[in-house]
Amino acid sequence: MAHFAKISDTSQVLSVHVVNNNDILNAEGVEDESIGQAYLEKHSNWPADKWIQTSYNTYGGVHKLGGTPLRGNYAGIGDTWDAVNNIFYNSKPYASWVLNTTTATWHSPIGDAPTLTAEQISQNAAITNFWQYSWNEEGQSWDLVDKLA
Amino acid sequence: MQKKVLSEIGLYNGFVDMPKGFEIDLNKLNEDTLQLQINNKEFPFSKEWDKLNTYLREHVHVKYNFQLINKTSWGNVYKSKETSSPFINVDPVDLRNSPDYTLLYGVNVKDCIVRIYYDDNRRKGRHWDMPLKNNQFIMFPATQMYCIANYQEDSVNSILTITYESK
Numbered sequence: 001m002a003h004f005a006k007i008s009d010t011s012q013v014l015s016v017h018v019v020n021n022n023d024i025l026n027a028e029g030v031e032d033e034s035i036g037q038a039y040l041e042k043h044s045n046w047p048a049d050k051w052i053q054t055s056y057n058t059y060g061g062v063h064k065l066g067g068t069p070l071r072g073n074y075a076g077i078g079d080t081w082d083a084v085n086n087i088f089y090n091s092k093p094y095a096s097w098v099l100n101t102t103t104a105t106w107h108s109p110i111g112d113a114p115t116l117t118a119e120q121i122s123q124n125a126a127i128t129n130f131w132q133y134s135w136n137e138e139g140q141s142w143d144l145v146d147k148l149a
Numbered sequence: 150m151q152k153k154v155l156s157e158i159g160l161y162n163g164f165v166d167m168p169k170g171f172e173i174d175l176n177k178l179n180e181d182t183l184q185l186q187i188n189n190k191e192f193p194f195s196k197e198w199d200k201l202n203t204y205l206r207e208h209v210h211v212k213y214n215f216q217l218i219n220k221t222s223w224g225n226v227y228k229s230k231e232t233s234s235p236f237i238n239v240d241p242v243d244l245r246n247s248p249d250y251t252l253l254y255g256v257n258v259k260d261c262i263v264r265i266y267y268d269d270n271r272r273k274g275r276h277w278d279m280p281l282k283n284n285q286f287i288m289f290p291a292t293q294m295y296c297i298a299n300y301q302e303d304s305v306n307s308i309l310t311i312t313y314e315s316k
Contacts, residue, residue, distance in 0.1 A: 078214075
C-alpha cells in the first residue's frame with residue numbers, strides 16, 4: 001500500500017489517502033509517484049501536484065524497518081509540507097524550538113532532554129515515581145518532574 | 150483571575166477556495182437545487198457536492214480541530230424579495246439524532262442575508278446578519294434559529310444546506 005498526503009494551498013496536510021500499489025506502477029511495472037498522483041487527481045478532485053507520497057514507516061528521518069526513509073516523517077493531518085526541504089513536519093511545540101531539517105524534528109535551543117539516571121528508571125519501572133523531563137519555555141530549561149507526585 | 154468558557158456560538162464563514170481548475174461547478178449544484186424543488190427528494194450526490202463537502206470537512210478539521218460527519222443535505226430556492234420563515238435544524242424532542250451544525254452555501258445568490266438569532270446572557274432574541282455570496286459558506290450551531298432574506302428583484306436565490314454532527 002502506498003500513502004499520499006493531500007496538501008492545502010497553505011502547505012498543510014488535509015488528509016492521507018491509501019492507494020493500492022498496482023495503481024502507482026508505470027509502464028515498466030515500477031512504482032512511480034507521478035502515476036499515483038495522476039490516479040488521485042482523477043479519483044479525488046484535487047490536483048496531482050498537491051498529492052505527495054509519504055512513508056508509513058518513516059519517523060524522525062529514520063525508516064523504522066531499516067528501509068530508505070522518505071520525507072522525514074509520515075504525514076499526519078495538520079502537519080506541514082516543506083517543499084524546499086522535501087519533508088513533512090508537525091507543529092512547533094514551543095516558540096523557541098528550532099527545526100532540524102535533516103531529521104524533520106523539533107529541538108529545544110539547548111538540545112534534547114538529559115537522560116534519566118538508572119535509579120530514576122528503576123523507580124519509574126516500579127511505579128513508585130514517574131520521572132520525566134519537561135520543557136520549561138519560560139526558563140529555557142529541562143525540568144525534572146515526578147508526574148506521580 | 151481566570152476565565153473558563155463553557156459554551157460558545159461559533160460562526161464559521163469563508164469562500165470555498167478550491168485549486169485552480171478544480172473549482173466547484175455552481176451551475177450543476179443550482180440545477181440539482183432546482184430539480185429538488187420539483188422532486189422533493191434528498192440532495193443528490195454529485196462530484197460537485199463531494200468537492201464542497203470534502204473541502205469543508207477537511208479544512209474545518211485542520212483549522213479548528215474537530216471532525217464533521219454528514220447528516221443531511223438539501224437545497225432551497227428563495228423568490229425575489231422573499232424572507233424565509235425562521236428555521237431551526239434540531240429536533241427538540243430528538244436531540245440525540247439532531248445535527249450539531251448547520252452549513253449554508255451560496256449556490257446562486259445575490260443580495261442575500263442570513264440572519265442568525267442568538268441569546269447573549271439576559272439579552273434574548275438578538276440577531277447577527279451575515280451576507281451570503283456565491284461559493285461562500287456560513288456554518289453555525291444547529292441549535293441557532295436563522296432565516297434567509299433575498300433582497301434583490303431580478304432572480305431567485307439558491308442555497309444549499311448541509312447539516313453535520315461534530316466529533
